[in-house]
Ligand code: SAH
């Protein structure tokens with residue numbers, strides 16, 4: 001059963017017509033959905049209508065089941081889906097507005113060597129309403145409404161590969177951008193991809209100008225394939241060509257994510273290879289020190305190594321900054337909290353995450 005949050009305003013109007021109730025109920029339901037309220041909180045809805053609706057469509061797509069507060073105002077959420085699956089997200093306060101990191105799939109099938117999300121493979125795609133539901137739930141949880149938003153920016157960097165769930169993600173972008181609802185525009189949304197080149201081109205052509213972030217992590221096919229199996233299907237040359245196309249088509253620079261992994265991609269030569277690869281491309285490099293994942297056995301690098309990596313890039317005219325790894329104290333890295341939760345469930349213990 002879908003939730004109200006999967007419906008756009010037109011579809012909701014059609015549903016209301018089908019149920020044979022007056023048109024203005026569509027506005028009430030839409031407002032309820034955008035506030036992440038339950039039917040039973042909709043005091044303006046007749047009880048009989050609430051009961052009728054419960055048999056047709058769920059009121060909310062996700063439910064917050066755990067909230068972990070870390071340093072610097074960061075919150076980590078675990079959300080429960082209607083089928084019992086768990087996904088996670090991170091809320092990050094910033095000076096210019098608060099950012100929510102959302103998941104797009106339960107698990108992921110890309111199998112990157114350093115990532116916790118891919119460990120159990122892909123379980124399933126999220127619906128557009130389940131992606132939107134994370135935004136609406138976190139907005140409410142932090143005291144926001146659609147009119148007075150707390151969540152002003154969204155990054156598609158939680159678990160899952162957004163471009164592997166392309167249609168639902170595009171639909172989500174339309175739903176979340178609707179000014180009648182929470183109205184977050186594509187300019188305030190970053191989509192991070194492991195480099196599905198064909199879909200990157202499709203996205204450029206979609207006319208939805210999100211900020212595109214590409215997880216590169218290495219500048220030669222040998223090194224990248226070792227970290228990211230997807231590189232065998234979409235090697236670096238194709239990823240860069242698609243990124244160039246995105247810049248041409250949208251007029252916006254592309255961000256490259258590069259996680260520094262000890263012994264894999266973090267020496268001087270790797271920095272020089274990266275600089276050569278990105279020369280002349282309108283882009284920025286976000287470096288991040290690898291967040292070690294228990295199951296993976298890879299580690300990050302020293303602060304000195306980060307500094308010298310950045311200085312090589314800068315000396316070659318590539319702009320680069322170190323991304324603060326927010327929420328490290330609350331298993332902030334992609335997929336880690338869910339893994340911990342599942343591990344504890346498997347071991348039969350109670351989650352100590354809360
Ligand atoms: N699937 C998409 C988006 C989700 S992952 C993608 O891969 O881009 C979001 C970002 O977190 C990616 O850049 C990913 O490479 C990075 N990431 C995953 N695990 C990490 C870890 N253990 N340490 C640092 N970055 C990690």
Ligand code: SF4
Nearest residue numbers: 108110112115118194
């Ligand atoms: Fe999937 Fe992204 Fe994790 Fe790779 S880094 S396994 S693409 S979520």
